[in-house]
Amino acid sequence: MTSNPSLFAGGGVMGALMRDRDWSTTSLGPREHWPHSLIVLMRVMLSSRQPMFIAWGADRTLVYNDSYAPMLGARHPAALGRPFFETWPEVRDEVGSLMNRVFAGDPVHMDDLQLTLHRNGYPEEAHFAFSYTPVPGEDGSVIGLFCACTETTRQVLTERKAASERQRQQALLQQMPGFVAVLRGREHVFEYVNDAYIAVAGERDYLGRTVPEVFPELRDQGFFELLDRVYATGEAFAARTVPIRFTDGDDRYLDFLYQPVRDETGTVAGIFAGGYEVTEQVRSRAALAESESRYRTLFETIDVGFCIIEMRFDDANEAVDYRITEANPAFERQTGANVIGRWVSEFAPNLERHWLETYGRVALTGEPAHFENWAEVFGRWFDVRALRVSDPAAGRVAVFFTDISERKRMEEELRVLNTKLERQVSERTAERDLLATIVERTDVMVMAADLAYNILAINKANADEFERIYGVRPKVADNMLDLLADQPEHQAQVRAGWGRGLAGEEVTIVEDYGDPERVRPYYEINFRTLRNEHGERIGCYQFVTDVTERLRGQAELALAQEALRQSQKLEAVGQLTGGVAHDFNNLLTIIRSSVDFLRRPDLPEERKGRYLDAVSDTVERAAKLTGQLLAFARRQTLKPEVFDVGQRVRGIADMLDTVTGARVRVMTEVPDDPCFIRADLSQFESALVNMAVNARDAMEGEGTLILRLARGATLPAIRGHAGSRNPFAAMSLTDTGAGIPADQLGRIFEPFFTTKEVGRGTGLGLSQVFGFAKQSGGDVDVRSTLGVGTTFTLYLPEAAAEDRPEGTPRPDEGPAPLGAGQCVLVVEDNVGVGQFATQILEDLGYKTTWAANAEEALDRLGRSGNGFDLVFSDVVMPGMGGVALAKELQRRLPALPVVLASGYSHVLAQEGTHGFELLQKPYSAEQLGRILHQVLGLRSRR
Known part of the structure; x- marks a missing residue:
């Protein structure tokens, strides 16, 4: 090459x-x-x-x-x-x-x-x-x-960027809340539609086809001509509430915009079509207008007087005046006066205080009021309903009233016609209740429904809230259950709440409603019965208030308070556990030593009795120590009763001489008028004795102790806790002792804290007083001056007097009567206690069966009770507790008596015994025999 x-x-x-x-x-x-x-x-x-x-x-x-x-x-x-x-x-x-x-x-x-x-x-x-x-x-x-x-x-x-831009634009259009379509060319060919457009116009073959091809039914409705004009002139077209009819045949309404789309030369190349379907809004406005017209007609023609008043308050939030800002024609007919726009202080300067206080309370709290009262300014009797409307800060109250002067006169003169008159009042009251639901301006959510859940009336506040929580807007004539047909869980909740009201139950409930994915607030709902002119129940209506923020604030406050209480209690845990261990070890030493001697076969009967008495006394002391601990922790089961605290104080004062000694002079200052409280009597007396013993020791056995009782006292703020203006009985004990140093005042109620020398007290006496006072709804305060003395004041809420049976015997003395072979089911999860309880009952003459838990007990009882005469159950057990078991048996076998036994249960301490007999641990065989005999005896008499 x-x-x-x-x-x-x-x-x-x-x-x-x-x-x-x-x-x-x-x-x-x-x-x-x-x-x-x-x-x-x-x-x-x-x-x-x-x-x-x-x-x-x-x-x-x-x-x-x-x-x-x-x-x-x-x-x-x-x-x-x-x-x-x-x-x-x-x-x-x-x-x-x-x-x-x-x-x-x-x-x-x-x-x-x-x-x-x-x-x-x-x-x-x-x-x-x-x-x-x-x-x-x-x-x-x-x-x-x-x-x-x-x-x-x-x-x-470049192509990728262009495609990405197109995708971004389409994504934006897809996310728009309204419907969107992009039309290309003079023929208006669909180039893009979003899902909202399809939701409005239906599933069709859009892309690549012209508007007349896709929507032949729109011919002669003017839309094709509008598109041609926008394309030809380049001028946008916008319209609101335009009617349109698709193939479904129903008129629908649109707010829409036709906007010309120009190319890079400025020439119109297409049209952007967008907007919103407003059919529901149009129909709702029409329905609302019709409803408002109907309501206004009723408002102008009804015989019930109606007015809106505007309250005026002073700096202390006390109502001092109000003026009438709006009234219907019946107002002047009912009152005989035209005082619209005038302040009450102008035309009735001596108006009864009751009217100002009642309307002021409604304006401030939002709680409706219903009352009958004489109005001196008009010289008439009125039946009045008042509820707050609009913003609470505005102080506006809606008042519905009826002149009942004639009715009052007839009540005095014709009492024989009372039954007929009550029926008439009931009919007129039902009419006013219906009228109250149509007040559209109130912020309270109001709705009325018939017995088939059809909406008779609804105000805007209720409709807005219903739409907010469920996504569907109700209107008059809608059925509530049909509106929620696709939300069965919410439909069931609405049925449950309204069902109570429609059944005739006038009730107030607090419950959360709504779709959690939207919002689920808490509401306070008042259901009231709706009646026709014949007094027949035709439905019910509701007043609803959103209380979410109030409940959230209460919950947060409760959590904070509980956290504070727990942190305070933790400081005493070390001292508490050490003191409990020390005292119980002392008691157990006595019991163990006594039991060891009782095992000796040669022990003389005299010494055997001495050791048995020592064991019994020590058990009583241990039970008292446990009771003091539970009292401090506020977990003891109290047995409250209403009694005259003054009478009990006089009785205690007579007994204190033996406690304080001869060198302590006890004086009482108790008013002659009775003062009633509701508390556990034995715990009250123990609290007074504990405070008296504490005072005696502070005076070293010599001085003056004064017991004073004050009625109607207010509870001051004590140790950071809020006070109360409600009436309290204040029982104070003042001594002339050495006083308490300031650095110890904050600790004197702690368990096992004492300034006494070893062996002269457990340090639980004042803890018992503190726990009893707090658990009874009161508190205890202390004031002390060194070298002068100390005053302890026990505050307990006053109560109304109650009839109390006198001379009711208490079968606490003598040997327990024996059983006659009755069958007792013992429910106890502790093996030792269960075996011991069955042994005691058999020795007392009963036949026993032992179940280790509540579930086993229910199986043994079956549906008929299987021949058992009584159930004796512990309260605190794994799984189902004794109280839950007793309630279930009360439902299944109401004739089968239940006796509960507990040494401690927070359920009983907080809620009481739920009506069941309770035997406190530790209990004796005699106590068990007596309470079983009493319960079975009561049963036989029934």
Whole structure:
């Protein structure tokens, strides 16, 4: 093969580079040895303006033209004559397999190949369209590859950006709250619609079709003409509440906009159509207008007087005046006066205080009022209903009233007609109740419904809230249950609440309503019966107030208070546990030593009796210690009763002489008038004795102790706790002792804290007083001056007097009567106590069966009781507790008596015994026998 000097002629920059290149240093070898096919392809490549390259030989030696050089970036011109993959190592995986196919004789064409190149020192995305053509040698085998290629990176990225922008725009349109469509061209061809558009117009074949093709039913409704006009003039068109009729045949209403869309030259190329369906709003407004018209007609024609008053308060929030801002015609007929716009202080300066206080309370609290009262200014009796309306800060109250002067006169003169008169009042009251529900301006949510849950009347506040929590807006004549047909769990809750009211139950409930994914507030709901003119029950109505924030604040306050109480109690845990262990170890030492001596066979009867008495006395002391601990923790089970505290104080004072000693003078200052409290009598007396003993020790057995009782006292703020203006009985004990140092005043109610020397007290006496006072709804305060003395004051809420049976015997004395073989089911989870209880009952003459838990007890009793005469159950057990078991038996077997036993139960301490007989642990065999005999005896008498 000979050299050809004109091989690189006309090759531009690459031709010059190739002429200067020493090809003998490459795998191609000297130019004079190049094959004819390579020379031909070289000439074609150098003379072309399209990017081309040749990869020749086993190492794919790279040669290329001027148009290809920019694709190499910084790798040009070093890439000339080098193996292809030394120049492009990063594309070996993608391009290598393609070149292998070509060198195997298979041409390759690709419109878009994406590669990541490092041609400028950093990775960049690149796209190419190319053809790989195999070049055969003289023996027919492929010896090279010829490539004509075009880099399409800019075009691909531009198209991608445009597509991304279109997607972004469509996503924005899709998220728009209203319906959207994009129309193209003079024929108004659908180019895009969002889901909201489909929801309004229905599922149709939109894209690529014209508006008349998609909506043939809109012909002659004017929409096609509007589109033509917007396209022709380039002027937007907007309209509100436009009627439209689709194939479903019902008139619907739209707020919509036709906005011309222009191309880059400013020529109108299409139309943007968007808007909202307002059918429900139009229908709701129409229904509301009809309702308001109906209500206004009723308002103007009813005989019930109605007015809106505006309250005026002083700086202490006491109502001092009000004026009538609005009234119906019946107002003047009922009162005989026209006083609209005037302040009461102007026309009735001596108005009874009752009216101001009642209306002021309604305005401040939002609690409705219903009362009958004489109005001196009008000289008439009125039956009045008042409820707050609008913003509470405005102090506005709606008043419905009826002149009942004639009725009052007839009540005095014709009492024999009382039954008929009550029926008339009931009918008129029901009429006023219905009228109260139609007051649209109140912020209280009001709705009335008939017995089939159909809405008779509803104000805007209730409709807005119903829509907020359920996503559907109610209106008059709608059925509440149908509105919630697709929300069965909410439908059931509404049925349960309204069902009580529609059944005639006038009740107030507090409950949360609504879809949790929307909002679920708490409401206070008052249901009241709705009657027709004949007094027949035709439905009910409700007044609803959102109390979410109030309940949340109460819950947060309760949590904070509980956390504070727990933190305060933790400070006494170390001292409490140490003191309990010390005192109980002392008591157990006496019991254990006595039992050891009782086991001796030679022990004389006299000493045996002494040790038995020691065990019994020690058990009583342990029980008293436990009771004091429970009293401090406010977990004891109290048995409150109403009694005259003054009478009890006089009785205690007579007994205190034996407690305090002869050198302590006890004086009492108790008023003659009775003062009643409701508390546990024995705990009250124990509290007074504990305080008296504490005073005696403070005076070292000599001085004066004064007991004072004050009626109607207010509870002051004590140790950071809020006070109360309610009436309290204040029982104070004042001594003339040494007083209490200021640094100890804050600790004197802690359990086991005492300033006495070892052996002179447990430190639980004042703890019992504190626990009893707090659990009884009161508190205890202390004031002390060093060297002068100390006053303890026990505050307990006053109560109304109650009839109390006198002389009721208490079967606490004498041996317990024996049973007559009655069957007793013992329920006790503690094995030792269960076995011991069954043994005691058998010794007392009863037949026993033992169940280890409440579930087993229910199985043994079955549906009929299986012959058991009584159930004796512990309160605190794993799983179902004793109180829950007793309630379940009360439901299943109401004739089967239940006796509960407990040494401690927070359920009993907080809620009482729930009406069941309770035996306190530790109990004796005599106590158990007496209470079982009493319960079974009462049962037999019934």
